[in-house]
Amino acid sequence: MMLSRRDFLKLSISGLMASSVPGLDAQIAASDKPVPTIWKGSDRHRYFALTYDDCYLLQRLHDLEYLLDEFPGFKITLFPVGVAILNLHRQDSGIWNRLVENGHELGYHSWDHSGLHVVSPENAIADFDRWMEALIGVLGYQPRVHFSRPPYGVLSPSFDAIARARGQVVTMWSTGWGGDLPVGLKAAQDSKAGEIVLMHIRTQDVLTCREAYPWMRDNDWRSVTLTELYDDLLREQFQSEGCDVGQGLSLTRTCLDELGVN
Ligand SMILES: [Zn+2]
Numbered sequence: 692m693m694l695s696r697r698d699f700l701k702l703s704i705s706g707l708m709a710s711s712v713p714g715l716d717a718q719i720a721a722s723d724k725p726v727p728t729i730w731k732g733s734d735r736h737r738y739f740a741l742t743y744d745d746c747y748l749l750q751r752l753h754d755l756e757y758l759l760d761e762f763p764g765f766k767i768t769l770f771p772v773g774v775a776i777l778n779l780h781r782q783d784s785g786i787w788n789r790l791v792e793n794g795h796e797l798g799y800h801s802w803d804h805s806g807l808h809v810v811s812p813e814n815a816i817a818d819f820d821r822w823m824e825a826l827i828g829v830l831g832y833q834p835r836v837h838f839s840r841p842p843y844g845v846l847s848p849s850f851d852a853i854a855r856a857r858g859q860v861v862t863m864w865s866t867g868w869g870g871d872l873p874v875g876l877k878a879a880q881d882s883k884a885g886e887i888v889l890m891h892i893r894t895q896d897v898l899t900c901r902e903a904y905p906w907m908r909d910n911d912w913r914s915v916t917l918t919e920l921y922d923d924l925l926r927e928q929f930q931s932e933g934c935d936v937g938q939g940l941s942l943t944r945t946c947l948d949e950l951g952v953n
Contacts (some may be wrong), residue, residue: 726854728846731865732885732920733923733927739886739919741900742864744800746771746839746892749779752786754897759793763906765914768815769892772798773822780829787829796916797826798838798862799853808845812852819853838862838917862917864889867928868899875899879906885920 717815726878732740746769759765769790771779779786788823791797795933801807802822807815819839839859841850846861854861867889868875882888890896907914 705830726851726861728854728861728863728918729807729862729887729921730866730925731887732924734884735885735927736915736920736923737911738915739884739888739907740768740917741765741888741890741914741916742768742770742840742862742917743890743892743896744770744797745804746775746779748892749786749890751894751897752776752779755784755892755900756789757895758904759795760916762908765904765907765915766794766796766837766916766919768796768798770798772804772842773802773825774798776822776825776829784829786830787826791830793833794916796838796918797834797836798917799841799859800840801825801842804842806845807840807853808841808847810942812848812849815849815853816856819857819859823857836952837921860885860917860921860922868903869896870899871895872898872902876902876906879903885924887917887920 693715693782732738753765759767776787787797799819799822800820804826805812807818808912810818823833823836826836837858837860839850839853839857841847846864855860864887866878867887868878868882869890870878870897875895879888879899879902888943890900
């Protein structure tokens, strides 16, 4: 569904207000306004957004970190569950800060991978807040989190309520590179410009990345964060030449970031 410019503006304003106005959450949760939801980016750019869900396994995440060191231009988005944020932090206290400092992005994927479609909007929002508290605890500051992916990819009114109340873009995917190496690599080589790629922090997917990253580099593909992909998409949809600082059109606020305004 294509959202109007006005809808985006309203959504971004309600996202901002929700975090500071008590009692507004329930009102927003009950709203029937469309929630920004993305499956893929613009096909005008020679990049993919590589995304990795769950993030239970520290060793596999380390493997991916070492690989990323060899590809400094590649940026990824991780969707760790809250329990994994804490578990991995206990084993390697620098893990999340390092990833963010290296330009990678973190998104919400529930506290413990329970299905949020079966809980009330209020409890779903509380789940997001618990996740965010864990992230603030390990990072030492409140990061900007713009993208949320529902467990099992199940879209629901409760997940929409999170997006409305906390200013999130519901993030799905257009392809996956999971599975055994030949399957994952074939999916990579069949991918089209602007795709959002679903993977997990697990052995097969990291093995696929070891082959897919060099293939991407040799074929002039990049991996970008969801913020970069989404900002490009918004600019294209609104036929904007650049930032819309005054009206806060960009939900991801990277226009403001570029100007150093927060
Ligand atoms: Zn998951």
